[in-house]
Amino acid sequence: METALTKVKSEEYGGELIQLVSFNLEKEEYGINVLMVREIIRMLNITRVPNTPHYVEGVINLRGKVIPIINLRKKFDLMENDYDKRTRIMVMEVVGELMGFIVDEVSEVIRISEKEIQPPPPVVSSGIEQECMAGVINQANRLLVLLDLEKMFTADERRLFTNVG
Amino acid sequence: MAIDCEDQELLDGFLAETTELLEKLDDDLITLEKSPEDADLMNRIFRSIHTVKGASSFLGFDMLVKVTHKTEDVLNRLRKVELRLNPEIMDVILEAVDLVKTLVADIKAGEIVERDLEGTINKLIPYLSENAVEATVLAPVFAPKQESAPAAPSSAAEPEPVIEPAAAEPQQAAAPQQAAPPPQPKPQPVKETPKPAPPKGGEDLADNSTVRVDVKRLDDLMNQVGELVLERNRMIQLHSDFQTGLDPTGFGDDFGKLSKRLNFVTSELQMQVLKMRMLPVEKVFKKFPRIVRNLARDLGKEVDLIIYGEETELDRSVVDEIGDPLIHLIRNALDHGLETPDERLAAGKGRTGTVVLSAAHEGNQIVISIKDDGRGINPDRIARKAIDKGLVSEEQVAAMGTREILDLIFLPGFSTKEQTTDLSGRGVGMDVVRTNIRKLNGIIEIKNELGHGSEFILKLPLTLAIIQSLLVEVEGEVYSIPLASVIETMRVSKKEFHMIGGQEVLKLRDSVLPLLRLQQAFGVSEVYSERDTCYVVIVGVAEKRIGLIVTRLLGQQEVAIKSLGKFLANLPGIGGSTIMGDGRVALIVDPIGLVGGGAA
Incomplete structure (x- = not known):
């Protein structure tokens, strides 16, 4: 359904429009392609899993399916904070597996044209690993970092993930 | 084309x-x-x-x-x-x-x-x-x-x-x-041609992608689901009654009855679905007459294959996995076990050898046995071979009982054949068999009578999807230990622990039991520091025993195993996860991983 919607819109605007879900982490705004996002849920009880990388918060029960949860703050080496009522888990499909990502707040779905995406600047101050930045969107009063989560787990890291301990 | x-x-x-x-x-x-x-x-x-x-x-x-x-x-x-x-x-x-x-x-x-x-x-x-x-x-x-x-x-x-x-x-x-x-x-x-129910997807037609289910079973299932829907309606009704305050006094009673019925319906449902996943072991067995025929001709032996209990049902996940180990064992029985007709006559047996393949239910397990009336396994020969191949030392063998010597055939690299044939002798066989059986949480036993034949007995769980487990608490976190590997549990005072060579141990009756603190193995932060007693869960894998130190025992429960997904697939000591009554996830401890890689 989402695909159909995106298609219609993109035809209307000349074939270059994409939709992003925007979310906040440490007061910065990030965007992720809406087609990656399965659902957005409130915080649940997370079961810690031993011997995993520090940014793996644990696993949750998503309607009978057990999925791993990653804390994006920890992943990006940002300061940790307590969860509040705005904290959300974004459930996404990354390389064929469902995963949840904890973010501070999910704000909206925005439409941008592909032309607005600029390549990421060479130096990134916030500590976000360069490779998972797909680009930057610079609009009148906001700066949005576009993430590519598939790239977040490099081959090396995926191996680390499975052979930890 | x-x-x-x-x-x-x-x-x-x-x-x-x-x-x-x-x-x-x-x-x-x-x-x-x-x-x-x-x-x-x-x-x-x-x-x-x-x-x-x-x-x-x-x-x-x-x-x-x-x-x-x-x-x-x-x-x-x-x-x-x-x-x-x-x-x-x-x-x-x-x-x-x-x-x-x-x-x-x-x-x-x-x-x-x-x-x-x-x-x-x-x-x-x-x-x-x-x-x-x-x-x-x-x-x-x-x-x-x-x-x-x-x-x-x-x-x-x-x-x-x-x-x-x-x-x-x-x-x-x-x-x-x-x-x-x-x-x-x-x-x-x-x-x-159009008659058989067309599989839904159509792309993947691997043998096990479709199931044929008895219509009666399906009707039973529908019936149970109907019951479940009724109970759900009852629950919604109960909740709205409670909220409007119509009958607050009877709520507890009604709710108790409701949960009892729900328990009943879901157990029934679970049984039904489990039954649908069951396949007769015949599915695997029916390949064997052909294999045995070909092998017997290649080897120049005369063999009768007798099959019992092919109607025994077991979970499809198990059925899919036991084929290869069984083929290995049958090949072994024909190649190593049975003699040629001349040898048999010389030994005073009939020309034709017999291989009996049987399957039966035994409690919560299925027992599959492959028995031949051949020459049996000679422990001395096994021991000599193992020493020749440098797998064990003479002293080690000297200290072994017959059973331990027979177990040597499961060592990687072991083979008694002088020459490698296409059938056997590569020295990988039994090792692979045991690994496969272990993967299924099964065990393999050997019965042997020199000169009269040998029997390999596989004991496998009925299903891999639902297991009995012991729920334990480790400093506030809940873990589930498969009951099949739990030997006993005991409450001990911390004063009874001893340190031997940096390893915590417990004197248990006549033996010394190595201990593993789950709290340390899983990096749980300590919350109850001042308690001086704790529980030890003794788990055993094959001959190895180890005591797991936990804070508290919570009870026994049947749990459905859920995979952790491929990102968290190979965690040491964790075999999977399950969902508890309150909807939280509990991790399932993998005793083999702990015993193998841990303190033992």
């Missing part, structure tokens, strides 16, 4: 049906060799091949038609006792059936490969000519009630031209047959 078939559903149906028929065919053919006079069996085999032929000609699979057509001709002559079954004919028929299987596999893979048919067909042809007729003509065992029977055997009419004229020509070229098969009433196979 890609497959050009407009009707995917028809093709799926054809593949499902054909695969099933061919599976059965192998078994039937082997049985036929033993009892060639069985007219019913003969007719059944004939009908199977005939159905495959009809369906493939309808769908235009020319190569398949060619092979099945010739096979059918030979079978027809056998059926009418113009030919007498002997091992040579059977070999050719089996070869043809194998070719048919290859062709069907090609179709399944979606790509028709040009294969050499002539070789097999040419072997079939001699049996079609008049001079191949054996002098012996048995009493007519012809059952005229079969659908294809009334047709005259003399007509050389090709059944194909009606639908697929192209198929006819190469066939005529292949062999001028006098006694061609009866022309088939064409519409019949046509009607048959």
Whole structure:
């Protein structure tokens, strides 16, 4: 359904429009392609899993399916904070597996044209690993970092993930 | 050449049906060799091949038609006792059936490969000519009630031209047959093909992607689901009553009753679904007569394979996994276990060796045994080999009992064969068998009587999806330990722990038990520091024992195993996860991982 919607819109605007879900982490705004996002849920009880990388918060029960949860703050080496009522888990499909990502707040779905995406600047101050930045969107009063989560787990890291301990 | 078939559903149906028929065919053919006079069996085999032929000609699979057509001709002559079954004919028929299987596999893979048919067909042809007729003509065992029977055997009419004229020509070229098969009433196979329920997806037609379920079981299931819906409605009603405050006093009682009924319905439902996942072990066993026949001929041995309990049901996940280990064990029994006929006679046994394959339920387990009446395993020889290969030292062997020596055959790299053959001797066999069985949470035992044979017994859990487990608390976190590996639990005071060489141990009766603090192994932060007693869960894997220190025992529960996904697949000491009554996830401890990689 989402695909159909995106298609219609993109035809209307000349074939270059994409939709992003925007979310906040440490007061910065990030965007992720809406087609990656399965659902957005409130915080649940997370079961810690031993011997995993520090940014793996644990696993949750998503309607009978057990999925791993990653804390994006920890992943990006940002300061940790307590969860509040705005904290959300974004459930996404990354390389064929469902995963949840904890973010501070999910704000909206925005439409941008592909032309607005600029390549990421060479130096990134916030500590976000360069490779998972797909680009930057610079609009009148906001700066949005576009993430590519598939790239977040490099081959090396995926191996680390499975052979930890 | 890609497959050009407009009707995917028809093709799926054809593949499902054909695969099933061919599976059965192998078994039937082997049985036929033993009892060639069985007219019913003969007719059944004939009908199977005939159905495959009809369906493939309808769908235009020319190569398949060619092979099945010739096979059918030979079978027809056998059926009418113009030919007498002997091992040579059977070999050719089996070869043809194998070719048919290859062709069907090609179709399944979606790509028709040009294969050499002539070789097999040419072997079939001699049996079609008049001079191949054996002098012996048995009493007519012809059952005229079969659908294809009334047709005259003399007509050389090709059944194909009606639908697929192209198929006819190469066939005529292949062999001028006098006694061609009866022309088939064409519409019949046509009607048959669409009948089997077409699998939903259609892309993946691997043997186990579809299930056939008894309609009655499905009805029962629907019934249970209906019950469940009723209980849910009752629950919603109860909740709204409670909120509007109509009946606050009776709420507790009603809720108690409701949860009891829900418990009942869900257990029933669980049983039903579990039953649907069950497959008779026959699915694996029916491959074996053929394998044994071939092996016996290759090895020059005479073997009777006796199968018991093939109707025993077990979970499909287990069925899928036990095939290979069983083939290994059967090969071993034939190759290592049984003697040649001459050796047997010299040892005062009958010429023909016996291999008994049996399956049975035993409590919550299924027990599969492979027993031969061969020479048995000689422990001295095993020990010598193991020392020669440098797997163990002489001193180690000297300290071993017979059972431990027999267990040496499971070591990687062990083999008693001097020479490597295609059958055995590579030294990987038993090691792989044991690893596979362990993966299924099963155990393997050897019973051995020198000179009289040996028996390998596999004990496997009925299902891998639901296990009994012991829930424990480790400093506030809940973990689940598979009950199958728990030997005992005990409450101990921390003062009873001793340190030996940096390893915490507990004196347990006569032995010393190594301990592992789950709190440390799993990096749980300590919350109850001032408690001076704790619980020790003693888990055992094979001969190894280890005590896991936990804070508290929470009880025993049946849990459904959920995978952690591929990102968290290989965590040491964690075998999976499960969902608790309150919806939280609890991790399942993997005792093998802990015992193997941990303190032991």
